[in-house]
Amino acid sequence: MREPFTSIFALRRPISTWTYRLATVVSFLAVLGGWTWVSHQSWVNPIFIPKPEDVWRVGLDLIRDENLGRDVKMSFLRVTYGFLLSAALGIPLGILIGAFEFCEGLLQPLTEFIRYIPVPALVPILMILFGIDELSKVMLIFIGTFFQLVLMVADAVRRVPYDLVQVSYTLGARRRDVLELVLARSAMPEIFDALRLCNGWAWTYVVVAELVAANDGLGYRILKFSRFLQTPKIWFYLLVLGVIGLALDIVFRKFNQRVFRWANPSLR
């Protein structure tokens, strides 16, 4: 390559905002185009791969139907409760593990152990413990995200340079000040990024939770459609899940960039 620093394929060099957006749009159009082409082939059974226009038509009906709104609302509430519970407990615990090696020895190996238990395998146990109502679903999301979050928060705190701790002491800060005003504060952008990732996992687990025992929610509806082989409706619900996930991701990113401007030299 003649110009390794200015071409759009330069290693780790920025490209213009418009080129970036164009690339994003192209990728979505490519997937949509591939889907359209495949679904119109005579050798493809529409029950397996529905046509985009069928999904769109079914989708318009579903939007007018009251179920979609209720499903989105119920899934959203479950995700939010589970996610908030795990953030409220996971962030302080993670900060303690990252700040005190004693807490790390006490809690980190245990957390690692629990983290490797596949969460869907816990569904029967959670139903026995918490019943088949909302509580067991919220707990599934909580367990699915909490242990991951604790470890990521602890890592974020451990990445704060020790120099900052030392200089705080020489400025007259006490241990508690350093913990609150320096360690936690410095790790905040990374902690919020961990929350963004956890929110994504929460949406995976809400579908798992709703597949088992539920009367509403996106996961429940998908299971119901599959009983009647209504693939276009399933595909539409999958698209809705994708859109919700993408939207929340953007909200988290923008929030992070706004609030932690000191840590973000470049804004896209």
Added chain:
Amino acid sequence: MLEIRDIEKTFATRKASVRALDPISFSVKAGEFVTLLGPSGCGKSTLLYIVAGLEKASGGSVWLEGQEVRGAGPERGMVFQNYTLFPWLTVAENASFAHQLPRNIDYSKRPSEIMNQVGRASALLDLMGLADFHDAYPRELSGGMKQRAAIARALANSPRVLLMDEPFGALDAQTREEMQEMMLLLQAHEKTTVLFVTHDIDEAIYLSSRVLVFSARPGRIARDLPVPFGPDRPVDLKISPEFMALKRELFELLHQGAQGQADRSRLLRKLVDPSPQISSKDHEPEPPSH
């Protein structure tokens, strides 16, 4: 004012213990600028960290104004070699960090006192040439500016003694000289007592009123030299005969413990003639790796 009494330090590793500092004693008078000069690994930084209370000594004690000090405290401010500004605070907020600590917020203080503190932090930033950067974040500053802000932050606290651990070590030669001149100006203005660590002979002579030369492994004071220049030190002092003479003296002191001539010629021979015979003769057999 600052007294170091028989401070010693031994690092314990898994297999053996390494003696970093032999018992060291000296005192620093109010307003003095004392530099600890020595090769890397001689324990001068370790000593500074012990004085700051950030490292525990294996023996001995540190006394400040007649009181033994334990742990770190705001009366011993410190500037580090690495950049240590808080990245989430602006330059001005960094400089007044200490005033915003919960323990320092005193509601019985008169507003004029509080304004004085804020005014001092801001005046120090101006003095350090950062008048236009009060609201900038650290990532927007150059290395030299970061260190100047860090010095202002340490001084805003009005410490009894300022400890500096190779504060200009990460800067380029040009910036380093500018910083040294700024340090002299600041010294004339603030008259703070300073304990300074460096391995740069020029820097040591140019800035200090006294130089303590360290020798390595274990670290101890090889010489306690007063610097015969007054507070007014123009830049061309560095090329004056008196400066050069002092530099030569310190250079010889520092290089006494360096690699012997025999080692050097053997190394040179190996580099010039890398034939396998010589290298196999010179190499110790490698220990088995497992």
